Amino acid sequence: MFFPFTDSPLAQEKTSLRHQQQDGATPDTAQQLLAAAAALMTERNTIDVPVADVAARAGLNAALVNYYFRTKTGLHMALVRRDAAQAVADMKKLLASGMPAPDKMRRHLAAMIRTFFRYPYLYRLLRALLRNADSKAARELTQFFSQPVVETQAAILAEGVASGDFRAMDPMMFHLCVTGACDHLFAESSTLRYTFGVKQIDEDLCNRYAEAVVDLLMNGVVDHRRA
Amino acid sequence: MFFPFTDSPLAQEKTSLRHQQQDGATPDTAQQLLAAAAALMTERNTIDVPVADVAARAGLNAALVNYYFRTKTGLHMALVRRDAAQAVADMKKLLASGMPAPDKMRRHLAAMIRTFFRYPYLYRLLRALLRNADSKAARELTQFFSQPVVETQAAILAEGVASGDFRAMDPMMFHLCVTGACDHLFAESSTLRYTFGVKQIDEDLCNRYAEAVVDLLMNGVVDHRRA
Numbered sequence: 167m168f169f170p171f172t173d174s175p176l177a178q179e180k181t182s183l184r185h186q187q188q189d190g191a192t193p194d195t196a197q198q199l200l201a202a203a204a205a206l207m208t209e210r211n212t213i214d215v216p217v218a219d220v221a222a223r224a225g226l227n228a229a230l231v232n233y234y235f236r237t238k239t240g241l242h243m244a245l246v247r248r249d250a251a252q253a254v255a256d257m258k259k260l261l262a263s264g265m266p267a268p269d270k271m272r273r274h275l276a277a278m279i280r281t282f283f284r285y286p287y288l289y290r291l292l293r294a295l296l297r298n299a300d301s302k303a304a305r306e307l308t309q310f311f312s313q314p315v316v317e318t319q320a321a322i323l324a325e326g327v328a329s330g331d332f333r334a335m336d337p338m339m340f341h342l343c344v345t346g347a348c349d350h351l352f353a354e355s356s357t358l359r360y361t362f363g364v365k366q367i368d369e370d371l372c373n374r375y376a377e378a379v380v381d382l383l384m385n386g387v388v389d390h391r392r393a
Numbered sequence: 394m395f396f397p398f399t400d401s402p403l404a405q406e407k408t409s410l411r412h413q414q415q416d417g418a419t420p421d422t423a424q425q426l427l428a429a430a431a432a433l434m435t436e437r438n439t440i441d442v443p444v445a446d447v448a449a450r451a452g453l454n455a456a457l458v459n460y461y462f463r464t465k466t467g468l469h470m471a472l473v474r475r476d477a478a479q480a481v482a483d484m485k486k487l488l489a490s491g492m493p494a495p496d497k498m499r500r501h502l503a504a505m506i507r508t509f510f511r512y513p514y515l516y517r518l519l520r521a522l523l524r525n526a527d528s529k530a531a532r533e534l535t536q537f538f539s540q541p542v543v544e545t546q547a548a549i550l551a552e553g554v555a556s557g558d559f560r561a562m563d564p565m566m567f568h569l570c571v572t573g574a575c576d577h578l579f580a581e582s583s584t585l586r587y588t589f590g591v592k593q594i595d596e597d598l599c600n601r602y603a604e605a606v607v608d609l610l611m612n613g614v615v616d617h618r619r620a
Contacts, residue, residue, distance in 0.1 A: 346577025
């Protein structure tokens with residue numbers, strides 16, 4: 167029931183790339199363009215990177231960006247899909263592992279934070295693509311990224327309640343609360359800069375944040391009557 | 394030390410309005426325009442409301458919007474300032490009250506969530522104005538809104554640690570984590586709609602969210618060794 171990816175946009179993307187391969191282009195070309203976009207967004211600390219710059223960085227013709235992704239939004243969606251594919255595969259593996267629920271949840275929360283750190287443009291891309299909830303992009307993104315996160319969390323929560331480790335919580339409330347806590351480090355560059363004097367989120371800050379969030383949320387969800 | 398509002402943008406705004414009053418215009422006019430902008434943003438569920446529509450709703454000439462707020466960003470900043478002023482005054486009162494720290498924290502967290510519900514455009518305005526951390530708007534907004542929130546939370550946290558009610562936590566980590574948890578209901582309209590079938594955040598959902606967040610975070614921060 168979890169990760170019903172057979173009809174997902176990811177599967178469609180694979181089909182589409184196979185089709186393009188028959189036309190003489192290679193999936194590698196699309197991947198090179200995505201890697202170039204990711205590198206430029208990371209270096210420049212913005213998601214507003216011109217398509218021409220992406221093609222130049224990849225050493226390819228700018229027309230190929232339109233060929234593979236049609237629009238700039240198409241390029242952005244493909245990039246989120248690429249990064250989400252890894253995160254979703256990791257969640258699937260974690261869920262299938264025999265670990266106790268509290269360990270699974272700790273790792274899941276820390277992994278969410280590290281995913282945003284690993285792809286520094288990801289938080290902003292998600293917010294930009296989700297801004298209009300009525301858009302096709304927002305709907306698709308919810309299916310291939312948010313949905314697996316929601317289902318993973320609900321499953322670990324249920325396991326933990328069943329084992330007596332967690333208190334019972336509404337999975338929707340839990341999802342919103344923990345996701346907000348995990349991504350907020352990446353939402354608050356102004357407060358970080360002007361109130362706390364932090365100009366850049368480095369690996370040390372990311373690790374300390376993951377530790378603090380996991381500590382606070384795990385203390386919030388465990389059933390302390392048991393201890 | 395907290396709420397050093399003497400030199401704040403809020404105080405500047407008051408001075409500026411007094412100055413304009415001497416020119417024959419009244420501060421009421423500016424307030425009418427802000428009320429009209431707030432009403433239209435709430436009704437249309439978007440912050441993209443034309444200046445002409447704001448003036449028309451207030452029954453005033455569109456040139457007055459430019460006169461009072463110069464730019465659309467100026468109008469947006471003034472609206473956030475108006476709403477923040479109430480929230481900051483409430484925080485100040487809460488902090489000065491004789492309540493035990495856990496009660497103060499519970500009320501503060503619930504109030505953050507209710508502030509976003511009360512002003513349905515506020516979350517989006519804040520995100521739009523803070524998007525570019527280098528901007529003057531982002532810096533000002535951090536001073537008159539984020540800074541008082543950070544200081545209130547740090548003060549309540551310190552009181553709770555001193556009284557033995559709370560575990561010790563880094564105030565920056567605590568601020569990011571709880572603020573993210575409190576505002577995320579308002580960030581996730583796509584997930585709410587497509588995963589949970591929730592099309593609108595009504596008062597009941599807001600109250601249930603506040604209850605769940607306060608419950609999770611308070612369980613996370615209290616020192617359970619004491620119980």
